[in-house]
Amino acid sequence: MNVRIWTIIALLLLHPAAIIMADSSSSNGASQTQTKAFVIVVSRSGFNGTASRFVIEVNQGDKVRLTFVYGDWDLSQDNPHVITIDGYNVVSSKLRRTTPNSTVEFVAGQSGDFRMHCSLPCLGMENLQEGLLRVNVGSGAGLTKTSTFITHVEVHPPNVLHIVANVVDENGLPVAGVTVGFDVNTTLGLMEVGTNITSADGVADYQYALPSTLERGIEVLFRGSGHYEPSNATEAFLPIVSPSSSAIVPPYVSGQNPMIDLRLVGVEPIPAAVIVSLVILVVGSVWMVYIYAIKQIVGIRADSKRRAEGGQEMH
Numbered sequence: 208m209n210v211r212i213w214t215i216i217a218l219l220l221l222h223p224a225a226i227i228m229a230d231s232s233s234s235n236g237a238s239q240t241q242t243k244a245f246v247i248v249v250s251r252s253g254f255n256g257t258a259s260r261f262v263i264e265v266n267q268g269d270k271v272r273l274t275f276v277y278g279d280w281d282l283s284q285d286n287p288h289v290i291t292i293d294g295y296n297v298v299s300s301k302l303r304r305t306t307p308n309s310t311v312e313f314v315a316g317q318s319g320d321f322r323m324h325c326s327l328p329c330l331g332m333e334n335l336q337e338g339l340l341r342v343n344v345g346s347g348a349g350l351t352k353t354s355t356f357i358t359h360v361e362v363h364p365p366n367v368l369h370i371v372a373n374v375v376d377e378n379g380l381p382v383a384g385v386t387v388g389f390d391v392n393t394t395l396g397l398m399e400v401g402t403n404i405t406s407a408d409g410v411a412d413y414q415y416a417l418p419s420t421l422e423r424g425i426e427v428l429f430r431g432s433g434h435y436e437p438s439n440a441t442e443a444f445l446p447i448v449s450p451s452s453s454a455i456v457p458p459y460v461s462g463q464n465p466m467i468d469l470r471l472v473g474v475e476p477i478p479a480a481v482i483v484s485l486v487i488l489v490v491g492s493v494w495m496v497y498i499y500a501i502k503q504i505v506g507i508r509a510d511s512k513r514r515a516e517g518g519q520e521m522h
């Protein structure tokens with residue numbers, strides 16, 4: 208009885224009519240963005256029952272809502288799935304009998320084709336590898352200028368760099384769902400250490416364990432996407448030099464350390480006794496020179512006086 212009901216539900220869900228696609232328009236400043244919603248049944252026979260290429264198509268800038276639904280009810284055992292979209296940081300929660308639905312929402316900022324697949328070993332996993340999110344290049348005429356800002360730079364002990372960046376368009380609106388590259392300035396030049404995708408607020412961050420203390424600068428680079436022009440931002444930072452030191456080193460925070468902390472650049476504080484000794488040495492030397500000079504002057508005057516007196520006697 209139960210099996211038959213579930214089979215009917217599964218068949219209904221697998222029917223093409225079950226692919227619900229709802230459009231709703233919402234005004235967002237000058238440009239119009241749309242929310243596109245899809246329901247996708249995930250089972251061992253594929254996405255919505257197809258093991259071959261399954262494509263979800265949206266336009267750049269669209270808000271996308273994907274609802275994944277567990278579809279292996281006809282199996283006697285549980286067959287959990289986790290759906291991932293590469294390049295979009297989109298990961299569903301675990302789809303299983305106890306939690307059969309997972310909804311993810313994101314802004315399709317990046318244009319191109321992005322692979323959607325099950326990333327959990329499961330029965331029929333090979334049928335869940337050919338999903339595709341296709342984001343068509345925005346139809347808006349002309350390119351939109353962007354600005355990238357580094358909003359936060361912090362070096363945590365022992366030497367982990369944390370960078371937070373923000374990408375906005377010419378109207379100050381966040382540029383969401385685009386890839387931002389994080390570069391570190393090394394003695395050999397700029398080196399990309401990683402990328403991340405901006406959130407709905409246009410914010411992307413990155414953490415990077417500095418392999419050496421030679422790096423002194425970072426660059427955050429948005430290479431542009433679709434109708435967005437590229438932009439970048441740079442900032443200098445001070446690495447923490449002595450990670451082996453037992454002293455607690457406060458993290459370097461941009462804009463919060465107006466004075467350079469000597470401990471951060473590896474200069475040991477000079478003991479007071481050394482400073483006092485140096486002062487005594489310098490002042491003492493100066494006085495010695497003065498005393499020597501005065502003694503010489505006095506001696507010369509005494510000599511010439513004696514010589515003058517001797518000369519008078521000779522007369």
Ligand SMILES: [Cu+2]
Binds near residue numbers: 287288289327330335
């Ligand atoms: Cu799976």
